[in-house]
Amino acid sequence: MSAEMEMKQKTHQIQLAGVGGQGIISTGRLLLSVGQEEGFLVKGNETHGMSQRGGSVVFQVRIGNFNGVLIPEGEADVLLSTEPMEAVRNINVLKPGGLVITETHRIIPAISNVIKKEYPPDEILYETMKKRTANIVKVPARDIAESVGNLRGANLVLLGVLVQLTDFFDPSLVEQKIAERWPKVSDINLETFHKGMEFASKLKLQ
Amino acid sequence: MTRLETISSAKADVQNHLMLLGNEAVALGLMDEGANYFTGYPGTPSTEIIEFAIKRQDDYGIEVHWGTNEAAALEDAAAAAISGHYAVFTAKHVGLNVAADPFVTLATMGVRGGLVLCIADDPSMHSSQNEQDTRWYGRLAHVPIIEPTSPTNAYFWAREAMKLSIETKLPVILRLTTRISHGLGTVEELPRNKREPLPYEKDVSRFVSIPANARVNKKRLNEAFEYTQQLIDSPNFVRELTYGSEDVGVITSGIAASYCEDLSKKYSLDTLVIYATHPLPKEQVYRFMKNRRKILVVEELDGVLEGDIKRLAYENDSDVKIIGKEKISLDYELKPDQVEDAIRDFLNLEPIDRTLIELPMESMLPRPPTFCAGCPHRAAYYDLKRAFKNIDTIYSNDIGCYSLGALPPYNEADSILCMGASIGMAVGYAKANPDKTVIATIGDSTFWHSGISALANAIWQDVNLLVVVLDNSTTAMTGTQENPSTHGKLNIAKTIQGMGIPAFELSSFEYKEFIDLARRLIKLPGVKAIISKQPCVIYENQLIKEEKAKPKGYVEVDHEKCTMCGLCVEGLNCTALSVVDGKIAVDVAQCNGCEFCSTICPRDAFTLKEVA
Numbered sequence: 001m002s003a004e005m006e007m008k009q010k011t012h013q014i015q016l017a018g019v020g021g022q023g024i025i026s027t028g029r030l031l032l033s034v035g036q037e038e039g040f041l042v043k044g045n046e047t048h049g050m051s052q053r054g055g056s057v058v059f060q061v062r063i064g065n066f067n068g069v070l071i072p073e074g075e076a077d078v079l080l081s082t083e084p085m086e087a088v089r090n091i092n093v094l095k096p097g098g099l100v101i102t103e104t105h106r107i108i109p110a111i112s113n114v115i116k117k118e119y120p121p122d123e124i125l126y127e128t129m130k131k132r133t134a135n136i137v138k139v140p141a142r143d144i145a146e147s148v149g150n151l152r153g154a155n156l157v158l159l160g161v162l163v164q165l166t167d168f169f170d171p172s173l174v175e176q177k178i179a180e181r182w183p184k185v186s187d188i189n190l191e192t193f194h195k196g197m198e199f200a201s202k203l204k205l206q
Numbered sequence: 207m208t209r210l211e212t213i214s215s216a217k218a219d220v221q222n223h224l225m226l227l228g229n230e231a232v233a234l235g236l237m238d239e240g241a242n243y244f245t246g247y248p249g250t251p252s253t254e255i256i257e258f259a260i261k262r263q264d265d266y267g268i269e270v271h272w273g274t275n276e277a278a279a280l281e282d283a284a285a286a287a288i289s290g291h292y293a294v295f296t297a298k299h300v301g302l303n304v305a306a307d308p309f310v311t312l313a314t315m316g317v318r319g320g321l322v323l324c325i326a327d328d329p330s331m332h333s334s335q336n337e338q339d340t341r342w343y344g345r346l347a348h349v350p351i352i353e354p355t356s357p358t359n360a361y362f363w364a365r366e367a368m369k370l371s372i373e374t375k376l377p378v379i380l381r382l383t384t385r386i387s388h389g390l391g392t393v394e395e396l397p398r399n400k401r402e403p404l405p406y407e408k409d410v411s412r413f414v415s416i417p418a419n420a421r422v423n424k425k426r427l428n429e430a431f432e433y434t435q436q437l438i439d440s441p442n443f444v445r446e447l448t449y450g451s452e453d454v455g456v457i458t459s460g461i462a463a464s465y466c467e468d469l470s471k472k473y474s475l476d477t478l479v480i481y482a483t484h485p486l487p488k489e490q491v492y493r494f495m496k497n498r499r500k501i502l503v504v505e506e507l508d509g510v511l512e513g514d515i516k517r518l519a520y521e522n523d524s525d526v527k528i529i530g531k532e533k534i535s536l537d538y539e540l541k542p543d544q545v546e547d548a549i550r551d552f553l554n555l556e557p558i559d560r561t562l563i564e565l566p567m568e569s570m571l572p573r574p575p576t577f578c579a580g581c582p583h584r585a586a587y588y589d590l591k592r593a594f595k596n597i598d599t600i601y602s603n604d605i606g607c608y609s610l611g612a613l614p615p616y617n618e619a620d621s622i623l624c625m626g627a628s629i630g631m632a633v634g635y636a637k638a639n640p641d642k643t644v645i646a647t648i649g650d651s652t653f654w655h656s657g658i659s660a661l662a663n664a665i666w667q668d669v670n671l672l673v674v675v676l677d678n679s680t681t682a683m684t685g686t687q688e689n690p691s692t693h694g695k696l697n698i699a700k701t702i703q704g705m706g707i708p709a710f711e712l713s714s715f716e717y718k719e720f721i722d723l724a725r726r727l728i729k730l731p732g733v734k735a736i737i738s739k740q741p742c743v744i745y746e747n748q749l750i751k752e753e754k755a756k757p758k759g760y761v762e763v764d765h766e767k768c769t770m771c772g773l774c775v776e777g778l779n780c781t782a783l784s785v786v787d788g789k790i791a792v793d794v795a796q797c798n799g800c801e802f803c804s805t806i807c808p809r810d811a812f813t814l815k816e817v818a
């Protein structure tokens with residue numbers, strides 16, 4: 001039996017989704033490093049190459065006794081998306097009743113003007129997500145990040161929401177990893193992360 | 207061999223292990239096993255092996271560099287390994303096609319030091335033009351293949367691959383796939399094995415492959431391969447998971463093995479993981495299968511192991527039933543749920559109800575990759591489209607970021623085949639379609655890779671052709687690696703002028719001048735070239751991040767001037783521009799201030815806002 005099967009029994013599977021350039025990969029890697037610091041085996045996988053150019057991007061985080069790097073369909077505990085339509089695109093990876101944390105700010109694909117097709121209305125997006133789970137947390141992450149002057153910090157707001165709403169990660173370890181990962185801008189990034197935690201702490205969960 | 211010890215020591219304390227991409231684990235493993243010479247050509251999903259070696263090059267005191275193409279890089283690595291060094295060559299699967307000529311003959315000569323070819327396949331073609339299975343190349347050239355099953359054990363198997371090459375004197379393929387190369391896992395680094403390169407020794411009878419020597423080398427290869435078979439027929443190259451399913455079992459390898467490992471305990475299914483997939487560790491495999499009634503072979507892409515295992519059963523007059531590709535997809539990468547479905551079917555269990563939510567596809571928008579905001583390729587395609595709008599053109603496109611010119615609204619690709627084919631195919635397009643105007647678009651790295659030899663052919667064949675070299679001075683698609691154009695080391699315009707044809711350098715952001723030049727050149731007979739020279743915006747942003755350059759700012763729209771003609775949003779497909787509430791909106795987080803929208807705007811509605 002491999003060591004990977006003898007480790008602690010805690011498992012968490014998180015799918016991150018969004019658009020190339022939104023910090024999906026750095027957020028995913030940060031979560032892996034937190035899981036590792038807590039003493040768990042971790043596996044992840046990320047999108048490289050052509051799809052990084054403004055296309056849909058995913059990152060999968062697996063914490064616990066896994067050998068494979070891919071999350072099977074319908075097994076993710078959390079789907080965290082930096083864009084609402086991307087949350088829908090990835091909804092089937094979530095287990096029924098799992099947690100969706102999604103940014104509400106849309107990123108309209110440039111192609112919509114070319115093919116003359118409108119971005120889908122919110123009702124359609126959230127109704128589709130609801131078929132999988134009632135636990136949907138909508139976060140105006142970009143606005144929150146901008147309120148502290150962190151133009152590209154929406155991913156950290158969502159990370160704060162994740163850490164607050166689940167008991168998957170020790171907040172102080174996440175803070176430590178944020179400071180290590182972005183040493184030059186650690187103050188503003190920590191503030192952005194805390195804003196996300198604060199937002200989540202005010203939510204009434206079902 | 208210390209594989210089992212390695213795996214069990216992984217439980218000590220993962221906190222102290224390294225968090226690495228599979229590719230980084232491979233590079234580190236090879237460096238720790240004494241590899242001192244790395245070369246290759248960038249290609250997803252293989253690129254990060256060399257990139258990681260570049261980062262550690264000073265620490266290890268080793269030679270690391272990119273080559274102009276895979277053939278040149280493999281010849282380079284081969285010479286180092288023949289000289290007595292411990293060399294590494296990296297490429298994506300189709301890159302080995304380019305290097306196939308040196309590869310197959312090199313196998314017959316063997317090496318004096320060591321040579322590991324890290325070849326990364328791309329099942330599902332996340333960033334590739336086909337999903338060929340590199341394991342056939344091992345069989346074609348009689349070269350051993352080692353396959354890790356996870357980013358974590360990629361470190362160990364990279365080291366074993368180098369040891370096997372040194373022992374057998376054969377080049378060894380370390381076969382990777384996207385999910386291993388771009389998977390992340392913890393890696394325990396083990397002590398370095400410092401190896402001194404051997405002194406050079408001339409050996410004409412072995413390394414000069416004239417027919418008389420080649421015939422002797424063929425026998426040498428057969429013997430070396432036979433020796434490899436003996437080495438591999440040991441428990442060290444397999445791992446057996448025993449759960450008591452005496453009647454049935456699974457044989458698997460590569461990334462598929464990691465999915466089987468996660469499932470074999472759940473289904474109490476004995477499983478044999480094979481790490482050396484060529485030649486097959488026959489004794490180990492036969493021992494595992496001989497007393498069972500049926501075997502499921504789980505492998506990604508082609509049924510390569512399945513064929514070998516069926517042959518092994520035939521050779522041993524075994525009547526064990528071997529099930530493979532009739533139950534496991536031949537196409538695309540395997541998903542863990544597909545593997546579970548196949549295992550349940552194999553065990554005659556009811557299928558799992560995987561009710562999936564139906565996505566509202568009629569409402570959803572696709573989000574294909576696009577040129578970055580500020581990318582000069584977008585401007586080049588925009589310019590060309592306007593320059594030749596009433597002309598019957600064939601666009602012969604090529605491989606790189608600029609392949610995206612095939613998509614709307616540009617639609618400037620009649621074909622994309624392989625590296626360098628834009629110019630190579632343009633000859634045939636021109637001769638077969640004399641009534642059409644042929645334009646070849648090719649990037650700087652692809653030009654140096656194989657466009658240059660095709661250009662010599664085009665000039666020699668005297669066809670009418672406009673070559674547009676989209677020179678952003680970096681190998682952008684794979685993450686801005688250096689190539690001969692980087693830092694101005696070699697100049698494409700001067701090179702082409704030296705071949706005796708007209709070649710002009712101009713930025714694609716110079717809209718009017720670019721169109722004028724293109725229209726003037728297309729009237730000339732023969733081959734002529736525009737070198738659209740403008741740095742890659744990702745590369746520029748890296749310089750800004752490193753505080754070596756200043757950001758240009760972003761554009762703002764004057765809604766008084768804007769008439770919503772749509773020229774910018776429809777013609778450019780720029781990720782920074784969209785229509786919100788009936789007005790043009792600029793995403794300032796995306797805009798890089800290239801101002802091309804401003805250049806083409808008939809109302810002059812855009813202005814650059816500089817940032818402090």
